[in-house]
Amino acid sequence: MSAVMGRAPAIARGGSRRLPRPARVGLYAFLLTASVFFLLPLYVMLATSVKPMEEIRLGNLFALPVKMTLQPWAQAWLSACTGLQCDGIRTGFANSVAIVVPSTVLSILLGALNGYALSFWRPRGAQALFVVLLTGAFIPYQVMMFPLVRALAAMGLFGSLPGIVLIHTLFGMPVMTLLFRNYYTGVPRELFMAARIDGGGFWRIFAQLMLPMSLPIVVVAIIMQVTGIWNDYILGLVFAGRDNLPMTVQLNNIINTTTGERLYNVNMAATLLTSLVPLVVYLVSGRWFVRGIAAGAVKG
């Protein structure tokens, strides 16, 4: 009996679906070109960041480093100059963390709450509200910049950490709400009804039932928000204030600060350091990301 239930025969694999030879060659040629296109700049950055300046001066952009050194990385992190301060990019890193963590948590919590309220409680005018929120997602930041500056200044939040966190939370709201609303639309309504009969109110059903069920979509939201807010430049530049400038703004300052020779290796190292967080997020969460999207798409 058990022999019958063994492995499925491997007939279906390969065979007829394989592409004819010339098409296959073309496919690989395209894939190779694409990888070179994306990998070459990365290689140049990596190679340059570990070369001493003497080697860079020779101008061989694609040459492998002869005398490898991590000194540019140390300098970028600890002592590169942004304007007058020479503390390296680490202050920017700390600032970015201080901005990203509360912004991500707040925008996800509020987005989930919005999505939950819109899909289960359906208050009067919910549809109109949702449309307005969505419209917000399509209006370019620049249009809203000046009014927001005035509004934050009036609230006394302009140029402060709470100010920039508030801005990121606001700008995250449309997409987060959309994400969670769509996820909760896939949750059977009977589940909500059962919880209502069990006596759950608005907050309890959200906190004890819906939020714990939302893990896959929360992971997706974290990835979107962390990378998005980390990579933000203009909002940080305008709203964060001098003491809270995020890493991206600091990076720009480092690269634009020239006293004598342009330190390409330090610039490259600083750039790589700045992009490290989104990179790690994608590498660590790649599988989760796909799982989250799939869970949202083919639910039920």
Place this chain on the structure above:
Amino acid sequence: MASVSIQQLGVRMGTTSILSQLDLDVHEGEFLVLLGPSGCGKSTLLHTIAGLLDAEAGSVHIGGRDVTHADPKDRGIGMVFQSYALYPTMNVERNMSFGLRVAGLPKGEIRKRVERASRMLQLDPLLARKPAQLSGGQRQRVAIGRALVREAQVFLFDEPLSNLDAKLRTELRRELKALHQELGATMIYVTHDQVEAMTLATRVAVMRGGRIQQIGAPGEVYARPANMFVAGFLGSPSMNFVEGLATAASGTPAVPAVLGIRPEHVALRPGSDAFPGARVTLVEPMGAHEVVWLDMQGHKMAAIAPSTGEFPPGAVVGVQMDLARASLFDPNSGVRLDLPPAGFYHRPH
């Protein structure tokens, strides 16, 4: 245990009226089945009793208390849904105790109730499992358990067996009936399955288009349907209808009527003496009996015969109808005519 009384109930969704001026009384300890095709308003009615939908007009009383505008949790109800609706992140024990924890019952009381319900439903070995680790039948048992621990006055069931396969469905159906006998609680049960309605109900309410067509004991509704819709909806295969003229007693004038006769009241006789011209077109063997489909002068008719293979397709048979157990309907309105069919003349097309 409590009675449920619904008066002049009106419910609308958006601009369409689903129920209007509906009256229904459910007695204490009764198993009432709301039966009807999809879209007839039976689920809407149940959800309104539960407080999940708002009544636009009329009132709902449970146990003599007006709960028309009460919150679902304050109505003393427990409900079981078609999709089980178990909380996926909680294990069986926490699923059952959720409502009790919300209500803030003491821990000892919660444990006692969950233990009792899980023993009744044989869920003890599954208490630590998550819903995803349960089979369909087990999930629905947990859902029933969740309603039981609430010690509700009225239990509401919204097509609870529809998602189960045929074998499990009959099994759980029996368990539900046993549960009702044991608890003696008032139960309201929504289904579109007439077999479930017949087997479970102490009374059936057949619904169509937001109105209750007939309400009564299953046997009564089956034997004396109030109109052609009820007659056709209950029973499988459904009732045969023949148009013609009926006389109530000898001497009275014949009136146009539709004769409704159930397949089990149509007897087949070999030969063609009694009712010439009935030809067997199709035979569906059911094991214990067979359904014989006849072509009777252009009319399609079903009869139930013992599984003897005596009437093969193509055979010409005699048909004998038990007129005493037939029903007569008005051909225009479809409403039952209360005359004993003393004579009936078939009117060919």
